[in-house]
Amino acid sequence: MHTARLHGRVDAVTLELLHGLLHDRTPISAGSRYELWGTANQTVGDLKTFLPSEQLPAWVNAFTDS
Template sequence: MIYATADASEGDDVESVNLDWEQGRNLNSCREPGDVDAAFDRGEGHVGVALIALVHNNPDTDAVLPRVARGLRSPNPETRRQSLLALTHTARLHGRVDAITVELLHALLSDRTPINDESAYEVRGTATQTVGDLQVFLPSEQLPAWVNHFTGC
């Protein structure tokens, strides 16, 4: 179930929202990890949008980070890009990432896949920005040495 009010706390009555996965409408209300899992399982094209919303709407980082990792492994370059944005938001909002997502980020620094057919922008560009964001949002002692010494590609 997807909820309409992102700031609702547990136990609050919230209105469910009909999601339009085809057009990507109402996905910014996603707060349930299971909804993101189901979207990944169905191969939804806008799952990355829901993943970013999950980061914003669900305070349980232990539930969010495995979904971010799944997105970073996606065969879809746009989903990988959106998952990198979700990783940045996780660091900014929740103050941590995990070893798995950082390892996947490291691999994406060499991902030369264009985001889409109309763009020459590559996944590695967002990965490079994500490393810089982690340097800003997290204490250096939480990060592996390669992140702390990274200066760009």
Template structure:
């Protein structure tokens, strides 16, 4: 966090106060809005980076920057981060009105990811991927989506 000489926080470019994110407990990551914070969290392999990524989708209007971080999360070796990145992709479609070819390609691959989202969990990453496809079908016009999304059925 950056502080002025008088000790007052310096507002971000949009006039909002900077947020001191609690990565250890993940308690206030829903306030994350800076792509640099998410990038640094990925670089440090933070456990709660997926939570911050979902918040970034909600709090940052730069769709291209947001989607590139979603793609990074979809490639994560951590299955819970992949699951949360799929949730972020759903929210990007709903809030930003679009996704990109890279996230769609990664989503397509995750439809076959049988990894449990956590140790002992009966839920697999592919289940969230299937839900994501359904949300894309609901939130985006068919002409923005590839044929495989438009014809996908979770059977």
């Protein structure tokens, strides 16, 4: 989310892809215990930190990592 932090915005395509990854249990690499959903979860948190809520879709603003 460096782009969001540096430029203060994120595009709709990125948000759509991110939303789809929040339930993806695919490992981030072969043999890794980390899954895509975990990275996506962290990215949503970054968006909420670096961008004003009015620039984000409702699902991001309502998102909790619990």
